[in-house]
Amino acid sequence: MNRSSLKLLALGAVALATGLAACGKKAEPAPAPAPAAAAPAPAKPAPLKAAFVYVGPVGDAGYTYAHDLGRKEAIAKLGDKVVTTFVEKVAEGPDAERVIRDLATQGNKVIFATSFGFGDSMFKVAKDFPDVYFEHATGFKTAENMRVYEPRIHEGAYLAGLVAGKMTKTNTLGFVASFPIPEVLRNINAFTLGAQAVNPKVKTKVVWVNTWFDPPKETEAAQSLMNGGADVLLQNTDSTAVLQAAERAGKYAFGWDSDMSAFAPKAHLGSCVLLWGVYYEKALKDVLEKTWKTGETKWGHREGMTDFVKIPDFVPAEARAEVADAKAGLKAGTLDIFKGPIVDSTGKVRLAKGVAADDKWLGAVDFYVKGVEGKVPSGK
Amino acid sequence: MNELALLVAATLAAGTPLALAGMGLLVNERAGVLNLGAEGLMLVAAVAGFATAYHTGSPWLAFAAGAAAGGLIAAIYGWLVIWLNTNQYATGLAVSLFGSGFSAFVGLGYVGKQIREQPIDGVPGLRDVPLLGVALFRQHAMVYLAVALTAGVAWFLYRTRAGLVLRSIGESPQSAHALGYPVQRIRLAAVVAGGALCGVAGAYLSVVYTPLWVEGMVAGRGWIALALTTFATWRPTRLLLGAYLFGGVTMLQLHLQASGVQIAPQFMSMLPYLATVVVLVLISRNPLWIRLNMPASLGKPFFPGG
Numbered sequence: 001m002n003r004s005s006l007k008l009l010a011l012g013a014v015a016l017a018t019g020l021a022a023c024g025k026k027a028e029p030a031p032a033p034a035p036a037a038a039a040p041a042p043a044k045p046a047p048l049k050a051a052f053v054y055v056g057p058v059g060d061a062g063y064t065y066a067h068d069l070g071r072k073e074a075i076a077k078l079g080d081k082v083v084t085t086f087v088e089k090v091a092e093g094p095d096a097e098r099v100i101r102d103l104a105t106q107g108n109k110v111i112f113a114t115s116f117g118f119g120d121s122m123f124k125v126a127k128d129f130p131d132v133y134f135e136h137a138t139g140f141k142t143a144e145n146m147r148v149y150e151p152r153i154h155e156g157a158y159l160a161g162l163v164a165g166k167m168t169k170t171n172t173l174g175f176v177a178s179f180p181i182p183e184v185l186r187n188i189n190a191f192t193l194g195a196q197a198v199n200p201k202v203k204t205k206v207v208w209v210n211t212w213f214d215p216p217k218e219t220e221a222a223q224s225l226m227n228g229g230a231d232v233l234l235q236n237t238d239s240t241a242v243l244q245a246a247e248r249a250g251k252y253a254f255g256w257d258s259d260m261s262a263f264a265p266k267a268h269l270g271s272c273v274l275l276w277g278v279y280y281e282k283a284l285k286d287v288l289e290k291t292w293k294t295g296e297t298k299w300g301h302r303e304g305m306t307d308f309v310k311i312p313d314f315v316p317a318e319a320r321a322e323v324a325d326a327k328a329g330l331k332a333g334t335l336d337i338f339k340g341p342i343v344d345s346t347g348k349v350r351l352a353k354g355v356a357a358d359d360k361w362l363g364a365v366d367f368y369v370k371g372v373e374g375k376v377p378s379g380k
Numbered sequence: 381m382n383e384l385a386l387l388v389a390a391t392l393a394a395g396t397p398l399a400l401a402g403m404g405l406l407v408n409e410r411a412g413v414l415n416l417g418a419e420g421l422m423l424v425a426a427v428a429g430f431a432t433a434y435h436t437g438s439p440w441l442a443f444a445a446g447a448a449a450g451g452l453i454a455a456i457y458g459w460l461v462i463w464l465n466t467n468q469y470a471t472g473l474a475v476s477l478f479g480s481g482f483s484a485f486v487g488l489g490y491v492g493k494q495i496r497e498q499p500i501d502g503v504p505g506l507r508d509v510p511l512l513g514v515a516l517f518r519q520h521a522m523v524y525l526a527v528a529l530t531a532g533v534a535w536f537l538y539r540t541r542a543g544l545v546l547r548s549i550g551e552s553p554q555s556a557h558a559l560g561y562p563v564q565r566i567r568l569a570a571v572v573a574g575g576a577l578c579g580v581a582g583a584y585l586s587v588v589y590t591p592l593w594v595e596g597m598v599a600g601r602g603w604i605a606l607a608l609t610t611f612a613t614w615r616p617t618r619l620l621l622g623a624y625l626f627g628g629v630t631m632l633q634l635h636l637q638a639s640g641v642q643i644a645p646q647f648m649s650m651l652p653y654l655a656t657v658v659v660l661v662l663i664s665r666n667p668l669w670i671r672l673n674m675p676a677s678l679g680k681p682f683f684p685g686g
Contacts, residue, residue: 057595059491089595174638207637210649216590216597220394221634227386228638240494241590248497263494374640 048288051108052086053099055115056213056238063212063238063257063274064088067114067137070276077281081288092117097124104129110287112280113137115212116181122146133292135283138183140363142294149279150183152300153257154190154362155330156272157234158337159308159323160254161194163269164232165202166319167252168195173204174230176221176242178212180377182365187236189369190337196371198322204372205230215241226251232269243267261310270311270323278304298359301330338362343370385515387628387635392516392523393589395620395627397422397581399526401605402612402619403533404450404577409609410537411570412550412677416472417457419602420479421575422582425450427487429583430593433495442587443522443580450579451572453479458571462564465681476602484595491594498588520588522580527620529577534616546570550675553682563682578602600653607656611663613673622659629655 052071056064071084085108090099096118103111104125110133113122119139126134126146134146142148164173173195175188188206195202205228207221218237222245225233233253235242240263246253247264255261255271279299286292299305308327311320329335338357342350344367351357368376401418408415415421429446433439457475460466501507502518509517537543546566549556553563585601586593604626612618633648664670 057488057491059488059493060594061492065492205638205640207634210646213594214597214599215592215594216585216599219590220390220631221638223390224631224634224638227383227390227635230638239592239594240492241592244494244497244591248500374637375642377644377646 047080047083048110048284049106049108050082050084050110050112050284050287051103051106052084053090053096053103053111053113053118054086054088055090055092055117056088058086058088060213060238061240061258061260061263064114066258066274067112067276069258070274070278070280073277074280074284077277078284078288082284090118092121094121097121100125100134101128104132109133110135110284112283113139116183133287140296142296144294147294147296149283149297149299151274151276151305152298153183153272153274153306154186155300155337156306156308157187157190158194159326160234160270160272161191161196162198162322162326163311163315163319164191164234164252164254165195165197165199166316166322167269168199168202168232170229170231171199171201171203172229172231173202174222174225174228174233175204175206176218176225176233176235176237177206177208178237179210180208180366182363184236185365185367185376186338186362187234188372189365191234192369192371193337193342194326198319202371206368206372206374208377209237211237213238215239218242219245222246222253223249240264255310259310261312268310268312269315271309273307273309275305275307296359301327302333344368345370345372345375381511382514383635383639385511387631388515389518390631390635391624391628392519393627394631395624396523396526397585397589397601398605398608398626399530399620399623400522400581400584401578401602402608402623403526403529403616404574404581405605405609406574406612406614406616406619407533407546407570407577408574409614409678410550410675411546411567412553412675412680412682413458413461413567413571414468414472414679415454415457415475415571415574415578416469416606417453417475417479418578418605419598419600420476420483421450421453421578422479422585422598422602423483423596424453424479424486425579425582426586426598427483427490427593428579430487430490430495430586430591433587433591434490434493437496439498439587443583446579446583446587447576448579450582451576454575454578455568455572457575458568461681462567462571465683468679468681480596487593487595493593495587495591497591522584522588530616530620537616547675550677553677557682557684563684567682578605581605604652604656607660610674611656611659613663613669614675626652626655 054064058064058068087099090096100122112135114137116138119136119141122134122136123141126143136148138150139148177184192204205225207225209217209221218241222242226249231251233242233246235256240260243253243260243264247267252269253267254269257274259271259273261268336356340351340355341353344350425446428449429442432445433442460471461468500520506517507513549563549566557563608619608622611622629652633651
């Protein structure tokens with residue numbers, strides 16, 4: 001044969017030889033350290049590798065910041081038994097699947113995805129990695145090795161409503177909402193029900209911004225609500241923009257997901273905070289102690305995953321007493337925020353008189369309660 | 381009626397960054413250089429302005445920093461397309477992408493930080509006039525400066541010799557070169573000035589409009605400003621009105637939602653961009669009209685020797 005084919009053949013042979021040698025090499029290191037390790041006292045088990053996937057930046061001072069605080073708390077409690085990494089600003093969609101898959105192949109044994117929109121991506125990856133545990137925050141799809149966890153943040157929204165109802169002078173509240181999913185609609189409804197409990201004349205206006213995190217848009221939405229007469233605002237978007245817009249305009253608002261009291265000394269009426277640390281500690285312990293089971297976890301004030309904090313001094317004492325009473329009721333399990341009769345904004349009865357809502361009802365909320373203006377937009 | 385006045389006020393504020401950036405691009409394009417990097421310039425300037433406001437507390441220094449950042453990146457862009465004659469469209473897009481990534485990187489440490497709220501005093505005296513006062517006279521100084529700028533640019537382009545030279549370079553750089561004008565240097569000056577104005581627009585967004593820094597906060601306004609120059613057939617006054625139109629459409633959809641009007645919010649979010657496309661289609665119907673109004677050498681490289 002001619003010179004170039006000979007060269008090609010030689011190259012191929014070298015490549016093949018190297019490949020075989022490499023395969024052979026992989027098997028060797030494994031048996032070698034084992035005898036060495038057996039000699040001293042039982043070696044410390046390698047730390048559990050856990051990974052967190054965040055939808056926003058850790059510096060958002062809101063939703064993702066709260067998750068990261070929780071992660072740090074869990075590490076502080078569990079010490080060197082776990083080692084964690086996180087990836088922030090992961091867009092919901094195909095990119096999320098890539099990131100989760102990457103983390104699973106890197107040896108992480110438990111992965112937390114912290115946004116509703118990561119559900120489908122995580123579900124797909126969970127099928128391919130049966131040995132890895134997948135945890136999805138605020139989701140609903142589960143599998144053998146994937147479970148969901150959710151804070152009852154509507155409890156915080158209800159408590160905020162109690163304060164809002166007392167502080168509003170125009171009897172109009174405003175809500176800057178992200179996407180029309182049950183979680184968000186629950187929050188709008190809980191806020192309104194809380195306000196109506198202390199002030200039956202209250203109405204709520206809602207503006208949908210179709211994003212979890214976009215401060216300029218959140219500011220513009222807050223502006224339009226205030227232009228429309230709202231003087232107390234709540235949002236379920238992830239930044240401090242709405243609170244800061246209220247401060248600039250001399251109106252009131254609340255912190256959401258994290259303690260935002262530092263951002264608006266005059267406007268801040270309280271923060272509905274999420275304390276993810278207690279859950280992350282439990283979830284990691286489950287994996288360490290091999291007691292992990294799939295399912296749904298929905299924790300609120302009772303389990304210490306939600307709270308309503310930093311009510312300022314200028315809020316009248318009676319409002320603060322209402323909040324304290326309600327909190328005690330939530331912690332003891334005696335207060336049901338969603339208890340019949342609940343009528344929606346079209347007049348239809350959604351919950352019969354005296355019936356307390358169960359998790360199934362809560363997960364299927366697709367309406368506004370009476371007192372919220374407008375219609376629920378369709379689509380996600 | 382008061383709601384209408386508030387909507388007008390919100391429109392003026394929302395249209396100002398579009399007007400400022402658009403004016404900068406107009407000056408660029410009148411000299412024959414098409415700077416597609418507007419979005420990137422605004423982002424870098426936004427983070428520069430925010431960082432300056434955070435460290436010094438002065439909004440005017442922040443605007444200056446934004447202008448400097450915009451001008452600097454525009455100068456690099458100018459060197460590439462004017463002296464090295466790289467393709468203007470590709471280079472502009474590269475600048476845009478660079479600006480996005482660079483601003484996000486530099487801004488990592490500033491997410492979640494707060495700066496002092498800028499007091500919006502409006503015009504003393506006039507601000508208390510019922511209705512009109514609410515609508516027109518309760519804005520930040522930059523809004524009024526944008527209007528003054530429009531008048532200034534119009535005067536510069538149409539009433540000064542320097543403006544005439546700039547426009548002639550935009551129409552036919554070869555002729556201007558033959559007459560002895562330093563075409564390349566004048567173009568660079570136009571590019572840097574345009575970049576500085578885009579920078580001021582970016583800084584306004586992060587220091588006055590929403591006093592926060594977050595990655596990507598310019599949210600496509602740079603692209604809208606680019607469309608605006610074509611929409612306005614490269615005339616300053618029309619550009620200002622176009623900026624308010626686009627700002628108004630954005631605020632209108634939120635305003636309508638807050639008033640309880642039942643249109644899908646997703647459709648409403650689309651409106652400003654849809655309006656951009658519709659306007660561009662309308663204008664492009666008549667190719668002769670475009671040719672008459674567009675600077676003839678827009679986007680084309682200029683070789684002094686050739």
